[in-house]
Amino acid sequence: MKRRSAIDLFLGGSLIATIAAFLYPVVRYLLPPKRPSESQDTVVAAKTGELAPNSAKVFRFGSAPAILVNTPEGKLVALTAVCTHLTCTVRFEAETETLFCPCHNGRFDLGGNVLSGPPPRPLETFAVTVSGSDIVVSRRR
Amino acid sequence: MIFRGARLLAAASLFAPLLAFGQKNGCVDCHSQLEGNLKAPVAAYAADIHREFGLSCRDCHGGNAGTDDIALAKDKSFKGAPTKAKIPLFCGGCHANAAVMRASNPSLRTDQLSQYETSRHGQLLKTGDTKVAVCTDCHGVHGILSARLPKSRTFPWNIPQTCGRCHADKGLMESYKIPTDQVDQYMAGVHARALFEKKDLTAPVCNSCHGNHGAFPPAASSVASVCRQCHASAGELFSKSPHKKAFDDMGMGECDACHGNHKILPPSTAMIGTGEGAVCVQCHDKGSRGFEVAGEIRRTLDIFTGRYGEVESLLSLAKRKGVEVSDAEYSLLDVHTTLVSAENLTHGLDAAEIGKAVTDGETALLGVRAVAVAALKEARFRREGLAVTTAILALFAVALALKVRRMARVRRGAAGPGAPGTRPS
Amino acid sequence: MGKSVARTVWEFLDERFLISDLVGFARKKTVPEHGRSFWYFFGGICLFLTAIQVATGGLLLLYYSPQVGAAHESVQFIMGGVKFGWLIRSVHSWTANILIGMMFVHMFSSFFLKAYRKPRELTWMSGFALLVLFMAFGFSGYLLPWNELSYFATRVGTDIAGSLPLVGSWLKTVILGGPDISQATLSRFYWFHVALLPVVALTLVAVHVILVQTLGMSKPIGERGTREIPFFPDFIYKDALGWTLILVLVGVLCVFLPWEIGTKADPLSSTPLGIKPEWYFTFMFSTLKIVPAHIFSLEGEKLAILGFLAGGLLWLLVPFLDRRARRGERSPLFTWIGLALAVYIVVMTVLTYTVPRL
Numbered sequence: 040m041k042r043r044s045a046i047d048l049f050l051g052g053s054l055i056a057t058i059a060a061f062l063y064p065v066v067r068y069l070l071p072p073k074r075p076s077e078s079q080d081t082v083v084a085a086k087t088g089e090l091a092p093n094s095a096k097v098f099r100f101g102s103a104p105a106i107l108v109n110t111p112e113g114k115l116v117a118l119t120a121v122c123t124h125l126t127c128t129v130r131f132e133a134e135t136e137t138l139f140c141p142c143h144n145g146r147f148d149l150g151g152n153v154l155s156g157p158p159p160r161p162l163e164t165f166a167v168t169v170s171g172s173d174i175v176v177s178r179r180r
Numbered sequence: 181m182i183f184r185g186a187r188l189l190a191a192a193s194l195f196a197p198l199l200a201f202g203q204k205n206g207c208v209d210c211h212s213q214l215e216g217n218l219k220a221p222v223a224a225y226a227a228d229i230h231r232e233f234g235l236s237c238r239d240c241h242g243g244n245a246g247t248d249d250i251a252l253a254k255d256k257s258f259k260g261a262p263t264k265a266k267i268p269l270f271c272g273g274c275h276a277n278a279a280v281m282r283a284s285n286p287s288l289r290t291d292q293l294s295q296y297e298t299s300r301h302g303q304l305l306k307t308g309d310t311k312v313a314v315c316t317d318c319h320g321v322h323g324i325l326s327a328r329l330p331k332s333r334t335f336p337w338n339i340p341q342t343c344g345r346c347h348a349d350k351g352l353m354e355s356y357k358i359p360t361d362q363v364d365q366y367m368a369g370v371h372a373r374a375l376f377e378k379k380d381l382t383a384p385v386c387n388s389c390h391g392n393h394g395a396f397p398p399a400a401s402s403v404a405s406v407c408r409q410c411h412a413s414a415g416e417l418f419s420k421s422p423h424k425k426a427f428d429d430m431g432m433g434e435c436d437a438c439h440g441n442h443k444i445l446p447p448s449t450a451m452i453g454t455g456e457g458a459v460c461v462q463c464h465d466k467g468s469r470g471f472e473v474a475g476e477i478r479r480t481l482d483i484f485t486g487r488y489g490e491v492e493s494l495l496s497l498a499k500r501k502g503v504e505v506s507d508a509e510y511s512l513l514d515v516h517t518t519l520v521s522a523e524n525l526t527h528g529l530d531a532a533e534i535g536k537a538v539t540d541g542e543t544a545l546l547g548v549r550a551v552a553v554a555a556l557k558e559a560r561f562r563r564e565g566l567a568v569t570t571a572i573l574a575l576f577a578v579a580l581a582l583k584v585r586r587m588a589r590v591r592r593g594a595a596g597p598g599a600p601g602t603r604p605s
Numbered sequence: 606m607g608k609s610v611a612r613t614v615w616e617f618l619d620e621r622f623l624i625s626d627l628v629g630f631a632r633k634k635t636v637p638e639h640g641r642s643f644w645y646f647f648g649g650i651c652l653f654l655t656a657i658q659v660a661t662g663g664l665l666l667l668y669y670s671p672q673v674g675a676a677h678e679s680v681q682f683i684m685g686g687v688k689f690g691w692l693i694r695s696v697h698s699w700t701a702n703i704l705i706g707m708m709f710v711h712m713f714s715s716f717f718l719k720a721y722r723k724p725r726e727l728t729w730m731s732g733f734a735l736l737v738l739f740m741a742f743g744f745s746g747y748l749l750p751w752n753e754l755s756y757f758a759t760r761v762g763t764d765i766a767g768s769l770p771l772v773g774s775w776l777k778t779v780i781l782g783g784p785d786i787s788q789a790t791l792s793r794f795y796w797f798h799v800a801l802l803p804v805v806a807l808t809l810v811a812v813h814v815i816l817v818q819t820l821g822m823s824k825p826i827g828e829r830g831t832r833e834i835p836f837f838p839d840f841i842y843k844d845a846l847g848w849t850l851i852l853v854l855v856g857v858l859c860v861f862l863p864w865e866i867g868t869k870a871d872p873l874s875s876t877p878l879g880i881k882p883e884w885y886f887t888f889m890f891s892t893l894k895i896v897p898a899h900i901f902s903l904e905g906e907k908l909a910i911l912g913f914l915a916g917g918l919l920w921l922l923v924p925f926l927d928r929r930a931r932r933g934e935r936s937p938l939f940t941w942i943g944l945a946l947a948v949y950i951v952v953m954t955v956l957t958y959t960v961p962r963l
Contacts, residue, residue, distance in 0.1 A: 057849075064688075064689035064693070065664065065689075067688040067689050068664060068688055068689045068690060068693055070688065072686050072687045080674035080675065102869075
């Protein structure tokens with residue numbers, strides 16, 4: 040079959056189009072995406088100096104909120120901010136130096152232990168390390 | 181004298197566990213062969229918490245357990261079943277004596293009797309009314325379980341039924357002029373739903389608001405304190421609002437004026453404002469300052485709720501179309517928190533404060549909305565991409581089909597038996 | 606000008622790779638064409654889908670992370686953060702299921718056409734081994750997204766492996782990399798899925814394809830027609846047509862039914878109700894569920910598992926057991942056995958999804 044017929048052209052053309060239709064997504068896929076995927080076990084929660092003593096910051100850790108507290112003595116602690124009662128987000132109460140859940144008055148100390156109110160379990164604590172000017176929070180292993 | 185008798189009882193009960201081994205219990209032997217009310221205590225007592233502490237029939241009822249003869253069994257120490265009016269003192273003989281209770285359960289309270297005497301039940305009992313509840317009406321008599329066990333009559337989710345046995349009985353309550361719909365009302369409310377459906381044992385039940393042993397209908401002023409135990413922020417806002425003084429002056433209960441007392445329904449923005457079903461217009465007439473504020477607050481909240489609902493449905497539409505939107509859902513959580521706290525702020529009646537919270541929320545909402553719109557665009561892009569690719573593939577398929585058909589025709593045309601291109605099998 | 610460049614390149618490669626001989630052989634290849642030659646396409650479809658799996662799998666490798674703390678999130682990132690990641694991943698997941706389905710069709714059509722008879726015994730055996738390997742691909746791949754369903758389906762599956770007599774607990778420990786599902790398991794399954802199984806499977810695929818090429822297509826017993834079409838290019842074009850249609854199907858599935866991400870696995874939560882393995886395991890899974898607890902004082906489940914192993918062995922050796930087919934005679938007994946097995950598989954699979962609590 041030496042002579043190039045219409046059908047052959049049609050076949051060749053549509054083959055090229057098909058290949059292009061497949062190459063396009065693959066090439067786009069391979070190009071690096073804008074937001075690199077970070078490990079969901081480690082997060083830069085804040086910069087040093089961002090938090091004054093006796094204050095706190097809620098940040099995203101994985102798919103749930105977590106809270107970084109700078110104690111009055113200057114120590115940094117991080118815990119999950121998801122209340123173990125009905126998953127409301129806890130907040131830091133500077134006057135009492137406790138974590139307080141506004142939904143049903145659940146109260147936790149800075150170690151995550153339940154002090155009063157309905158929460159059934161303590162809050163999970165995370166490890167905090169300072170790396171340069173970054174405050175890095177990671178899950179304990 | 182009660183206390184001396186009680187001390188004797190305590191001493192006896194200390195040794196009772198030892199005595200139980202191999203000790204004859206004539207009471208059980210006889211009563212287990214009887215019928216009805218006389219037989220019931222035997223089976224019921226098997227699960228009783230007092231039995232775990234080594235107490236048996238004679239420790240409460242007296243008598244001689246070592247004999248089968250009924251006359252000998254009912255000796256001088258035999259007390260029989262106490263009359264209803266005497267039951268509190270009967271139980272209190274041990275349970276109000278700290279020294280006695282220390283021997284068995286040091287952490288158990290011993291003020292139940294004194295509390296009971298201050299309660300409406302106790303007061304009426306003193307006047308000779310034996311229809312009121314005594315210890316055994318709530319705790320049972322021979323099969324008493326620890327209140328920590330789910331089958332106990334005083335376990336949180338059994339309490340409405342325990343109280344309701346009398347308080348939902350029209351015939352019984354008629355003479356006291358007490359309504360009998362409280363249990364039904366409670367069961368239709370949020371606290372019952374929390375307790376029974378979500379199994380939240382911290383949800384309030386009858387005794388949480390009315391008291392335990394010292395049960396008394398709460399005064400108008402004390403209801404709010406009770407609600408504030410859990411709903412502290414709403415209470416704080418209310419106390420700072422103009423309502424507090426107004427309600428106090430009128431002697432009205434705070435929370436229950438708008439939320440009800442037994443049938444507490446999930447609150448919604450429908451309760452605020454000037455329209456149908458709003459509680460504000462119960463007091464504030466048209467043209468008054470309160471009426472204006474109510475309308476303003478309602479409008480602010482409605483706009484925010486509407487915008488929130490719109491973004492939420494956009495997101496779920498994108499999600500249904502297969503686009504990944506977990507980041508946006510996380511951001512929406514924050515906005516939801518703003519919405520909930522704005523609704524809570526209504527207790528403070530400060531329209532400006534509510535407006536500010538809503539403005540913050542709406543700014544955050546704009547960001548989420550942008551993500552939702554982008555997600556829907558992505559969903560459209562995918563479908564369009566599919567259409568294009570399917571068209572290309574269809575063309576390719578057609579080209580192949582035509583080619584195959586042509587080749588087959590050519591082969592058949594060029595072929596004859598034994599021609600090149602064919603082969604015997 | 607283009608043509609002479611092409612000719613020069615061709616001659617250069619031919620001198621070194623000696624391709625012309627191969628091409629000559631290929632030109633002479635023919636495929637029988639008769640009433641049942643439609644079934645010949647299924648082998649090529651399996652090959653094509655395997656190629657798609659290798660390609661999409663290789664692409665997924667770029668962004669997936671086999672760490673317990675990052676696996677689920679990396680899949681989430683692929684679905685949401687990588688351009689066309691949703692497409693690559695959905696194609697990979699959908700094609701896996703379609704491929705295994707096509708392999709069952711290919712296996713049963715070859716069985717009923719008695720294609721396994723001499724001299725194609727090794728083709729049949731390598732094919733069956735490939736089916737088992739690909740089901741292992743499915744099982745190991747299923748755990749990698751580390752979501753709730755995959756975690757517990759793996760737990761159920763390895764528990765069944767663990768209940769085998771004598772070797773059960775050893776086997777389970779080797780598969781899991783420890784006593785229970787952990788990071789070791791994820792690493793191990795990842796290694797199975799991207800290293801061990803591909804190497805073994807591709808070797809077997811090569812053996813299988815070489816055998817098909819050298820032996821040609823088997824004609825059904827009693828087929829008297831002599832029509833043949835050339836393998837290149839006629840049959841290939843027909844193959845390509847089928848492949849194109851399947852691609853359209855996969856595309857539609859991926860856009861309208863993208864594969865879900867699921868919730869991240871929480872080992873401390875209780876097993877979800879109605880947990881099932883992937884559909885191609887369900888006929889065995891449901892059999893184990895309905896088998897009585899004890900049969901003649903032997904544990905029912907263990908007996909059933911041994912039954913499956915024995916059945917698999919017999920199925921593998923069918924070319925040597927079916928004497929009549931070996932001789933080129935009709936073999937209705939084996940047809941009926943195959944039919945019974947096919948009906949059994951279909952019925953048990955359907956039952957798993959229609960009867961709520963089997």
